Amino acid sequence: MTPFEVFNEHVNQFPIVIDLPHSGTAMTTKMSNELRSDAILANTDWLLRELYGFLSKLGFTMIQNNMNRYLVDPNRNPNGSLTGDYYHLVYATNTFGHQLYQTPLTTDEITKRFTQFYRPYHNQLYKLLTQKRQAFGHVLLLDMHSFAEYTKKTDATTADIVLGNDFDRTSSLGIYNYFSDAYEKQGYQVSNNFPFRGG
Numbered sequence: 595m596t597p598f599e600v601f602n603e604h605v606n607q608f609p610i611v612i613d614l615p616h617s618g619t620a621m622t623t624k625m626s627n628e629l630r631s632d633a634i635l636a637n638t639d640w641l642l643r644e645l646y647g648f649l650s651k652l653g654f655t656m657i658q659n660n661m662n663r664y665l666v667d668p669n670r671n672p673n674g675s676l677t678g679d680y681y682h683l684v685y686a687t688n689t690f691g692h693q694l695y696q697t698p699l700t701t702d703e704i705t706k707r708f709t710q711f712y713r714p715y716h717n718q719l720y721k722l723l724t725q726k727r728q729a730f731g732h733v734l735l736l737d738m739h740s741f742a743e744y745t746k747k748t749d750a751t752t753a754d755i756v757l758g759n760d761f762d763r764t765s766s767l768g769i770y771n772y773f774s775d776a777y778e779k780q781g782y783q784v785s786n787n788f789p790f791r792g793g
Contacts, residue, residue, distance in 0.1 A: 595620050598715050599658045601650035603722065609730035611722045612649050612656040613737045615669035615715075615793065617642035621662045624703075628695050635664050637689040639740045646738050655726070657719055664694065666707040668715045669737065669793035683708065689745050734769070737793060746789040753785035758792030 598618075616639035643658070650656045659668055670682050684704050687693055719735075726733035743752055755777045759765040774784050 595660050597659070597661050597711050598718065599660065600718060600722070601656040601658070602653055603655060604725075605653055605655060606726065606729040607653040608655070609726050609732055610654055610734045610736060611719070611726060612646065612654050613719060613735060614639075614642050614646060614656065614658045615667070615737060616659065616663045616739055618659040618661040618663065618665075620660050621665050625662075625665055628697075628699070630693060630696050632692075633694045634688055634690075634692065635662060635694075637745060638663070640742070642738065642740055645740060655722055657715070657722060659715060661711055664688070666712045668712055671793075672708070672712065672716075683712065734765075739790070741790070744789045748789065750785075750788070751783070754782040756785045756788070756790045758787050758790045760792045761787050764792055 619638060646656075663669070664685055666684050667682075672683060684699060684707055685694065686698065723733050723735060741756070744750070757770060757774055757777075759770050762770065770786075774786070777784050
């Protein structure tokens, strides 16, 4: 299996790139051998291909990650140390704080994952965004996810849709309201940047 797939790479029907960063479930043999026998890879975004596959059929350009987010998370900022404080890219524990590996990963292993999987994914994503900007003068990047329940403790009712734009830092309020209004008109309950504010 290839680390990621691209659909409609050279089709410029829309000034939009769809990103499925957490759609993967595959892992390397090395990672599988290093995991604890009781490790649970929680927080997988299930059924993304089934949920959003129609978008590529409509002509939208899409990049789909095939690798498990616990191998390396392409939806996280790469800035920061790859040692000690590496958990924002390569997690040592799962969403619920349970240890994943029999022994801590080495700096070489973390760097290798970054080089082999994270960087090529983002190079391709950057290429897709650049092509759209050249064709249209602008581009909208949509990261698509799925969730079963909130991972943060809250008394709030789980919404149908969570829209995250990092509190209006990654898109304008106008774009946010466009999507929020569209979902609400269809009868969906929309949550504003909680508990997911976007990567």
